[in-house]
Amino acid sequence: MDLHLKGKNAVILGGTRGIGRAIAETLAGEGANVAVCARNAGQVAETVEALQSRGVKSTGASVDITDADALKSWIRKAGVELGGIDILVSNAGAMAQGNTPEAWTQNFQLDVLGAVNAFNAAEPFLDKAAKSHGDAAFVIIASVSAAQADRADSYGPVKASLIHFAKGLARENAAKRLRVNVVSPGMVYFEGGIWHMIETNQPEFFKQANSRNPTGRCATPQEIANAAVFLASPASSYTTGVNLIVDGAVSNRVNF
Template sequence: MDLHLKGKNAVILGGTRGIGRAIADTLAAEGANVAVCARNAGQVTETVKALEGLGVKATGASVDITDGEGLKAWIASAGKELGGIDILVSNAGAMAQGNAPDAWKQNFELDVLGAVNAFEAAEPFLTRAAKASGDAAFVIITSISAAVADRGDSYGPMKASLIHMAKGLARQHAANGLRVNTVSPGMVYFEGGVWHMVETNQPDFFKQALARNPTGRCATAQEIANAAVFLASPASSYTTGSNLIVDGAISNRVNF
């Protein structure tokens, strides 16, 4: 299936490891030019080199996503360097757990305001791209935790707010060809990721959590990336305002 991504320009927040890196690699493999940002400068350099090795234009920078003005300046710079922005992916997350005020603050400033500021900076580029080609896309990586609650935790509500925001943006920009969707993963396992650390430090809890999943396993970062890249592509040009759950059926809710 041709996703019609060749020559598109994509910007990814948190694009050097895990899901974000898999999204960047997949977009580049489909022929899209890619800009990535993350905190770790060394990881950014390595990622950009690897993406260039796939035969596309790539750029990146070490960016503190909680620095709103710095983030917006980088996105504007990346858009100019790439020659436009057709796709924006907000993948960065604080992953702060618990109900303490600091956890709420971390998740809000990185996950929520990061997406808000990124879209503010990218929207003029995305609108121009949609006008020129008929399609542009903003994809936000959220979590199935947005839809389920076992205790008063900060993580799920912050992810839920992103899904709500995405629906509003989707309706607001639909007539202009600018689509907005979210992907809500369940348990995702990759080296250095949250569930890898849980397996290492809390093996009994990891086994219990895994046993709740009917598939009997975690998702790979690539499986989440496949969903995100499809939603970002013109192949899904009539899909907007959707929250795609990719959780291996670990949640028992009916997704009307």
């Protein structure tokens, strides 16, 4: 299937590791130009070089996503450097666990306000792309934790708020052909990621967690990226306002 991504311009928050890196590389592999940001300047530089080696235009910067002014400034700069923004992906997450005020604040500032501020800065570019090309997309990476709760924790409710936010944006912008969708992964394994750390430090818990999943394993970042890139592409031109759960059927909810 041709996803019609060649020549599109994409901006990815948290695009140097794990899911974000896989999304960036998949978009570049489809011929899209890609801008990435993350905190680690060295990882940003390495990612940009790797993306450029695929024959596309790429740029990036070290950005603290919780700094609203810095984030908005970088997105506007990236839009100019790329020549527009057709796709915005909000992938960065604090991953703070627990029910403390500090955990709530970290998750809210990075996950929620990061997505809100990024969209506000990118919206003029996305509107222009939708008007010119008939399609533009905002994809948010949330979590299956948004849909289930075993205990009081800040992580799940914050991810749930992103899904609610996305649905409202989707309805507001549908007539403009600016689409907004969510991908909610389950367990995702990559080196340096949270499940890699759990495997290293809590091997028995890691085995138990995998055994609860009908597939018997974690997802790869690429498996999540495939879903996100499809939703970001014009091949999904009539799909907006959805929350696509990609969790290997570990959750037992029925999505009507």
